[in-house]
Amino acid sequence: MATGEQAYLDLCRTVLETGSKKEDRTNTGTLSVFGHQMRFDLSQGFPLLTTKRVPFRLIASELLWFIKGDTNIQYLLKYNNNIWNEWAFKQWVESEAYSGPDMTDFGNRSQTDAQFHELYSIEMEKFKEKIVNDDAFAEKYGNLGSVYGQQWRAWKTSQGETIDQLKQVIESIKVNPDSRRHMVTAWNPEDVPSNMALPPCHTMFQFYVAEGKLSCQLYQRSGDVFLGVPFNIASYALLTHLIAHECNLEVGEFIHTLGDAHIYSNHIEQVNTQLNRTPMNFPTLKLNQSITSIFDFEMEDMEIVNYESHSAIKAPVAV
Template structure:
C-alpha cells in the first residue's frame, strides 16, 4: 500500500470521526477539522489517487492554464475541462444578459429535482458552446477575475506594475537555492473581496532545495476533501515536478498543509465508498525531455504511466 495515498485516506477517516458540524457559504453543510498536514514522497510515485479514478488530463490542463497566466475558462473548455464552469455560469445567470429559466441554487437543485437537472444541463451546454464559439461572450462571462493565473504571473502592484512571481521564484531557485524566500502567493487582499470568482483556496506555496531535490509546501486555507483535495495534491505534485525539471533538480516531497479541512455532508456516502477500497501502486510521471521551458508545456509533453485505479465516484460540486 502507498504511504502517500494512506495519508489522504487517514485524513478522510479523521474528519468522519472527529469533524465539527459547520455551516458554509454554499448552505450545504460540512464536517470540518482545522489544521492538518500530509506529506507525499514524490520519489515513491506520482500521488494520483487510486481508490477512485482521478482524471490527470483535467489536472494537467488546469495547471497549464495557471502557468500561462490565463483566467478565462475558454481555454479549459477547448481542452474539454469543466472544472471551473459553475463559477462562470453563476456569473452569467446573475447578469442582466441572462434571459433563460430561473437557475438560482442550481448546484443543490440539480441534485434533488430530475426535471430541473435536465433544464440546468441544457442551459449549461448552451453556456459552454457560447464560451467556446463567441470570443466576445467569453470575454464577458468566461473570465473569472484575478484568480490563480493572474496572481502567479501578473500580480498587480500599487505602482501599476506587475510581478511575475513564478518566473522570479524559478530564477531564485537556480541562483540561490538555499534561500528561504522561494514563495508564490495567490492571496491578494485587494482582489479577494471584489475581483475573484472564488477567493484562492490554495493560497501560498514555498519551495525548498536540499540534496539536489526540490520540495514544495502548500498552505491551503480551505479544502473540499472529497472533490478538491485529490486534484490539489496531484496539481502541486505536477508543479513541483515541472519546476524541478526547469531547475535541473530531482523531486523531493510535497507537503500539503490545510486550514479548514472539510467533507461536505452530501459527499459522506461517496467518502465511505472510497474508504472501503484497497489502494493500488502509484503511477509514474514522464515529462518530455525535449521540453525547453515549462511555460511552453503542452498536454502531450506530460504522460502518466502505469495508472491503475478503482472507478470514479461522482459527487455534486458546492458553488
C-alpha cells in the same frame, strides 16, 4: 505521520470521526477539522489517487492554464475541462443579460430535482458552446477575475506594475537554491472581496532545495476533501516536477498543509465508499525531456504511466 495514499485516507477518516458540523456559504453543510498535514515522497510515485479514478488530463490542463496566467474558462473548455464551469455560469445567470429559466441555487437544485437538472444541463451546454465559439461572450462571461493565473503571473502592485511571481521563483531556485524566499502567493487581499469568482483556496506555496531535490509545501486555507483535495495534491506534485525539470533537480516531497479541511454533507456516502477500497501503487510521471522551460509545456508533453485505480465516484460540486 502517514505517507502515500494512506495520508489522504487518514485525512478522510479524521474528518469523518472528529470533524465539527459547520455551515458554509453554499448552504450544504460540512464536517470540518482545522489544521492537518500530509506528506508525499514524489520519488516513490506520482500521487494520483487510486482508491477512485482521478482524471490526470483535467489536472494537467488546469495547471497549464494557471502557468499561462489565463483566467478565462475558454482555454479549459477547448480541452474539455469543465471543472471551473459552475463559477462562470453563476456569473452569467446572475447577469442582467441572462433571460433564460431561473437558475437560482442551481448547484443544489440540480441534485434533487430531475426536471430542473435537465433544464440546467441544457442551459449549461448552451453557455459552454457560446464560451468556446464567441470570443466576445467569453471575454465578458468566461473570465473569472483575478484568480490563480493572474496572481501567479501578473500580481498587481501599488505602482500599477505587475510581478511575475512564478517566473521569479524559478529564477530564484536556479541562482540561490538555499534561499528561504522561494514563495508564491495567490491571496491578494485587495482582490478577494470584489474581483474573484472564487477566492483562492490554495493560497500560497513555498519551494525548498536540499541535496539536489526540490520539495514544495502548499498552504491551503480551505479544502474540499473529497472532490478538491485529490486534484490539489496531483496539481502541486505536477508543478513540482515541472519546476524541478527546468532547474535540473530531482523531486523531493510535496507537503500539503490544510487549514479548514472539510467533507460536505452530501459527500459522506462517497467518502465511505472510497475508504472501503484497497489502495494500489502510485503511477509514474513521464515528461518530454526536450522541453527546457515550464512555460513551453503542453498537454502532449506530459504522460502518466502505469496508472491503475478503482472506478470514479461521482459527487455534486458545492458552488
